Amino acid sequence: MPYHQVTSIYTPYNGYYPLAPWAGLAVLAGYAVVSLAVAAILLHRRDA
Known part of the structure; x- marks a missing residue:
């Protein structure tokens, strides 16, 4: 769903990565x- 306050499409295809790869791995390891x-x-x- 598009929002009026977002001016661009934020997808990995367009070069937007919310976390660095090592940070993503750390989050995954933390969940595990x-x-x-x-x-x-x-x-x-x-x-018992």
């Missing part, structure tokens, strides 16, 4: 670490 930590905590609580 948080997911594994939550899974480990839940497994520890439920496994």
Whole structure:
């Protein structure tokens, strides 16, 4: 959906990248670490 306050199309095809590649990898790794930590905590609580 186009918005009147946006003056350009922000897509990777047009050269717009919201994060640097290493920052994106760090975000992905952070999500993985948080997911594994939550899974480990839940497994520890439920496994008697």
